[in-house]
Amino acid sequence: MSEKQWLHPRKQPRQARAELTRQRILKAAAHVFAEYGYAAGTTNRIAERAGVSIGSLYQYYPNKDAILLELMAGHFDSGAAEVARRQAEELPDTIEGVMRVFVQAAIANHLDDPQLLRIMVEQAPRSQDLMKKVYQFKDARVAYARELLRRYPEVRVSDVDTAARIINASIELVVHQVIAEHEPIDLKRLEDELVAMFTRYLTSA
Template sequence: MTRKPLTKPRKTASQERSRATVDALVEATARILVKEGFDKASTNHIAEVAGVSVGSLYQYFPTKEALVAAVVERHQQEITQTVRGELADVLAQPVEKAVRMLVEVAVRAHRVDPRLHRVVAEQLPRVGELEKLATFNRENFTLFRAYLENHRDELRVDDLELASFVCVTTIEALTHNAVLHHAKAMPDERMDKLIDEATRLVTRYLLG
């Protein structure tokens, strides 16, 4: 049986100097992942790019997977800080405006360091951090489910659980692929059109 790699840090940095070391290691890992890929992100290489000793690296992180997990967690935090306040504002909006806001927020979330976002999406299964992404998606699903419940009388759909899944998954898939895999074909003007089309698609599904 293949042993699951350790993805938890050995200890938390509490002093300013140790926090600086951890920050340097996480940033170096992110740079290597983007430029060279997961297989090139050895602990020796990460320590070299970060400008610290391998011994210092192992004081805080037992494996390179633990460092990748730290990159994933930091990236998820950056996305959450970008969108969480805006998502709360959705609840007070009429259906079409609420859907547009969700699509726009999803685009902005995927534009938070898109090269790193793409690598993170690819590496999540390898470091066992899918639960973090699942938690973030569940939060979006729960918020949208609550929104639909508040607007039940306006909707043509009856199964709000299924409708929430359809809408959140559709918005995530469209914006993920547009921003991360078709960026060159999606300048701002074309992205605005995509937002229009995605809004129309989801709104018509909900309202008929």
């Protein structure tokens, strides 16, 4: 069986009722994976939680790998939409304000169930389509960061290209790691500390 057959949805809903069923399956899967983990998060449990027959589930997805991949794609799409929404707003006057926008967007995109986020990162299969989406999302964020860093005279780093990559990778990794941990954290304190750290890095002589 090819990757397309194994990892891709089988049925693209064309009617409102079919789309609602697909959304129920995805929502149920998110809860099941978070509650039981990926290994024990079977399609039978997902179908039961969604209130559909196992046969109906298989009309939409060939296996749980395809379901998890769709959840991951949705996570990246929502992240891209959050970044686009904030880009459309008026930019702050300082690089500290810009860093706060970046950090807030990353935190907002990681407020779903932390256990599900851990499963997405650590256990999800990787398809070519998904990885293409991931790289496109990252490239767009780095390009936007690079453009912004060049607008602010207070930015003192010598290599803006590398700084843009460091900022984006660090925000994504730190926010994911900290929020996915079992110990709860004050999100406002996390935001303030990250903003201070990146601002000092960018503005130091």
